Amino acid sequence: MTRTDAAPSGPPRAAVVVTGTEVLTGRVTDRNGPFLAERLRQLGVDVGRVVVVGDRRDDLASALSYLLDEHDLVITSGGLGPTADDLTVEVVAAVQGRVVRHDEALEQRIRDRVAGIVRRRGWSTPTAVLEVGTRKQAMVPEGAHVLEPVGTAPGVVVTPASGEGTPVVVLPGPPGELQPMWAAAEADDLVRAVLDRGREIRQGTVRIWGPPEAELAALLRDLQEETGSPLDEQGLEITTCLRKGELEVVTRYAPAASPAYERLVAALHDRFGDQVFADDARSVDDVVAEALLARGETVATAESCTAGMLAARFADRPGSSAYLLGGLVTYANQAKVDLAGVPQQLLDSVGAVSAEVAEAMAVGARERVGSTYGIGVTGVAGPDGGTAGKPVGLVHVCLAGPSGTRPVELHLGGPRDEIRLRTTIAALHLLRRELED
Amino acid sequence: MTRTDAAPSGPPRAAVVVTGTEVLTGRVTDRNGPFLAERLRQLGVDVGRVVVVGDRRDDLASALSYLLDEHDLVITSGGLGPTADDLTVEVVAAVQGRVVRHDEALEQRIRDRVAGIVRRRGWSTPTAVLEVGTRKQAMVPEGAHVLEPVGTAPGVVVTPASGEGTPVVVLPGPPGELQPMWAAAEADDLVRAVLDRGREIRQGTVRIWGPPEAELAALLRDLQEETGSPLDEQGLEITTCLRKGELEVVTRYAPAASPAYERLVAALHDRFGDQVFADDARSVDDVVAEALLARGETVATAESCTAGMLAARFADRPGSSAYLLGGLVTYANQAKVDLAGVPQQLLDSVGAVSAEVAEAMAVGARERVGSTYGIGVTGVAGPDGGTAGKPVGLVHVCLAGPSGTRPVELHLGGPRDEIRLRTTIAALHLLRRELED
Structure with missing residues (x-):
């Protein structure tokens, strides 16, 4: 049942069901729920719930029934693969009261796609082994609209057999397949009917x-x-x-x-x-990248506890080669000396985790790479290695630039990964403040 | 209602509700669902569903009602903060039929914790500003068991006012608070009554x-x-x-x-x-780290397209300083020459993305850092920069070690972050195979 009658004034509501025990247990981080939530918001559809279920028939069926009652559109991701734990099409068909039938022409199109992938990867998998999966993936609920495969699995749009009602859009799990297939789903007339009621949010x-x-x-x-x-x-x-x-x-x-x-x-x-x-949704990464580009300036890193996270974060952005020249991962003390030119004597006198060494690393990175700015990072990420004077969470960050150096001392809590991530963000803010001055 | 009567033979079932619009929209990745699912599995309790809801009263209430029907234990995370969009205690109380009352003694304990945090951070927030949040966080459903705050927010265990029934354990959102508080919840007698029925899974x-x-x-x-x-x-x-x-x-x-x-x-x-x-749940990171430790060997990196991701991944593990000495981020061509010693002539003749340059980077990293192994990575991560001869997704990885070099050529699909992550994993497997030989 759709919510149209109950709440005629609000935007349509959609929910997402993410399937996969690997998502439920955190071995894989779901990116499809957020992608669909944001895309639907842009289309004026409100997404209030994402349900993650393992690869179990009853749990998936129960989640679908619960969501169909309260939403105008339900979208599933995952569970379309060739293995037996991939159950989504079958369960969605059952919940919507549809039988599943084999689609001959679709099977041939899947077969062609599988053959192409096997060829490109150079696999020697026997055809008979592939055929079982191909046949499974060509099973389609009666009356459903097929969304052509992007990988090997087709998607489907399935309405209740009883007639009017909430459609379920069944999409594959890999984001690289789901995203283009969702674009095709937006053009499907069953989905379109919901989207057409969207209100700008x-x-x-x-x-x-x-x-x-x-x-x-x-x-x-x-x-x-x-x-x-x-x-x-x-x-x-x-x-x-x-x-x-x-x-x-x-x-x-x-x-x-x-x-x-x-x-x-x-x-x-x-x-x-x-x-x-x-105030325009930009992240600190955006702000820093735009400022560096506008000023035609460049950056280099010398990292100890973050060990490359800061450099890698700059490089997350396409086009970062315009301002990221390079960096040094100076994890061992000898690497601080050899790669960044930190004086051995300084390490001996004040220790690796110190404002002085952070500064020497920043200056060393800037000079050796030849960038406008150098950022040095050294700290105790834990869980071991802390002392009374230099506890876990103590981090020194230093920025070296044309107008001298800017040090920052951080006292962070939490586990190792948290300390390293917060250090990376604090380093970005240190550079941001320099660029805004 | 508990499921005990319906399915007396299986393990108890629990569900997790994660609240927060920031999680729903993917701005924050939930770590609490996976943590609780794994911990409960160890206790012999089956977690089949995680529901993510935004900070909205009706959506949270509906999710709770749905899950209480089918589970023996429901755990919520998040929504306990001082701002008005933090609604969990209030909604859980309503769903369980309990009124919420102010707990004077608890308020004083929260006030003391808040004062300590403000002092440590050096904030100058006026006391009156803090008091509103403190009072809100001291509101407790009647008859609930309080779980002492780890940060400033207490948790609660709330059973239905009607008597027997599924308890809801309300926990804070930050993993650093949730995890210790869950340990306390395990000792609560209402929770214990469910855990005691756990079957080893x-x-x-x-x-x-x-x-x-x-x-x-x-x-x-x-x-x-x-x-x-x-x-x-x-x-x-x-x-x-x-x-x-x-x-x-x-x-x-x-x-x-x-x-x-x-x-x-x-x-x-x-x-x-x-x-x-x-076959024992170890990751490739585990296998590589253990092999390096066992052999007393060390590694250094020279990274272009991954730009520090590989080095940072080695350093994810506590104790990695035993085998990660350092690395070079050679993003610009000049950095490949200056930092890794790649001959300019080689870059001119075969280009930066080539087996030859990957090899020169690996050898350069090994020599300059003085490690047993050097790993060089160079590729086209995209979305721009691809050519017909060197398309986006072409990556060369090379391992240099005592017995020479091992090159690998990858042809990867997907977006930039996917290409960089898969490259990092492929580099770890290249080292793993060398260490297993």
Whole structure:
């Protein structure tokens, strides 16, 4: 049953079911739920729930039944492979009351695609071995619309056999297959009928570096008092999140609530000043990359505890070769001496985790790579290696540039990966502040 | 209602509700669902579903009602902060039919914790600003068991007001708070009553590098024919997953099904030989680290397209300083010359993405860092920079060691981050094979 009658005024609602025991247990991180949630928001469809289920018939069927009741569109990802634990088509067909039939022409198209992949990879898998999977993947619920395979698995759009009702869009798990296939699904007339009812939902993101979450909460309360009504009644759906030291304020609103949103953004700037580093959804990576490009400047790294994470993070972005020249991973002390030119005497006198060594690393990276800026990072990521004077979580970061050096001393909590990630982000903010000056 | 009566023979079932619009939209990756799923499995409790909901009252209430019906224990994470979008305690209380009351003594304990944090961070937040959040966090459902705060938010265990029924354990979102608080929850008598019914569930993981998933599917079918009954009827719950080139076979089984599991593992070894690189849940990182430690050998990297990812991945592991000495990020061509000693003439004649340059980088890293092995990586990660002769996805990896060099040429698909990650994993397997020889 669709929600159309119950709530005719709101945007259509969609839910996502992610299948796979590997996702449930965290061995694989789901990227499809977020991709679909964001894409549907752009299309004016609200996604309020993502359900992750293991590869079990009953759990998948129960999740589908629950979501079909409360949503206008349900999308599944995963479970379309050639192995027996891939059950999605079969279960969706059962829930929608459809029998599954073999599609001869589709099977031939899948066979051709499989043959092409086997050829390219140089596999010697016997044809008979492949045929079982091919036949399985060519089983389609009666009356369903087929979405042509991007890899080897076709998707399907399945409505209830009883007639009107919520369609289920069945997509493959690999993001590289799901994303192009979703683009095709958007053009399917059953899906289109839901999307056509979409209402524009805007989303604004403000990012702040520095203040505690309680100060943000206080500002929101003050704003509410000043404007005389709760912010949600003004049409703002605000979520705030503190992560890795950055405060993120994400607001969803209909176009009519734009003035209220503008008031919120102005109040954030007013209260937090230059701690607000982006009010247009840019990340610190974006801000730094754009500033380096605009100034025609370059960067190099010398990393100990992060051991390449900072350099790799610069290189995450296409086109980063315009400003990332190179870097040094100086994990062992000898590498600090040999690669970054840190004096052995300095290491002996103040130790590897020190402001002095961070500075020498930053200067060394800048000189040896020949970049505008050098960033040095040295710290105790743990869990071992901490001392009373230099506990786990103590990190020294230093930026070297044309106008000298800028040191920062961090005291971070949490496990090893958290300390290394927060160090990387703090290093980006150190460079950002230099570039904004 | 608990499932005890309906299915007295199976293990108790638990479900996890992860709250937070930031998780729903993928801005934050949930780590709590996987942590709880794994911990509960060890305790003999089966987790079949994780539901992610945004910070909305109705969506959270609906998810809870749905899960309470079908599970013996429901655990929530997140939504306990000081801001108004943190609603979990209030909604759980409503669903369980409990009123929420202010807990004076708890408030004082939270106030003390908040004061300590503000002092350590050096914040100048006014006390009045903090008090509103403190008061909110001290609101507790009547009859609930309080779990003492690890950060500033307490957790609660809430049973239905009507008497017997499924308890909800409410935990904070930050993993650093959730994990210690869950340990305390395990000792709570309401939770204990469920855990005491736990049945041992074993989990075995076999990892294979090389063959297509279809060959694995064929082996499972063959095994089924040989043994004369479906593998799930033999008590094996098998999930297979192909990720980043590695085939992963995860099997859950009760102790009684151990002989069937041993047959499966033997069949995998028999069919795939030394393509099976671990049958004890070790990752390729584990295998490589253990081999380097056992042999007392060391490694250094020279990375272009991965730009530090490989070095950082070695350093993910505590104790990696025993074998990771350092590395070079040679992103620009000049850095390849200056840092790794790649001859300019070689770059001019064969180009940066070539087997020759990968080899020169590997040799350069090994020599300059003084390690047993050097690994060179150069490729076209895209989306731009590809040519007809050197398309996006072409990557050359080379290992240099005491017995010479081992080159590998990769042809990878997918987006930039996928190409870089698969390259990193392929480089680890190249080193693994060398270490196993």
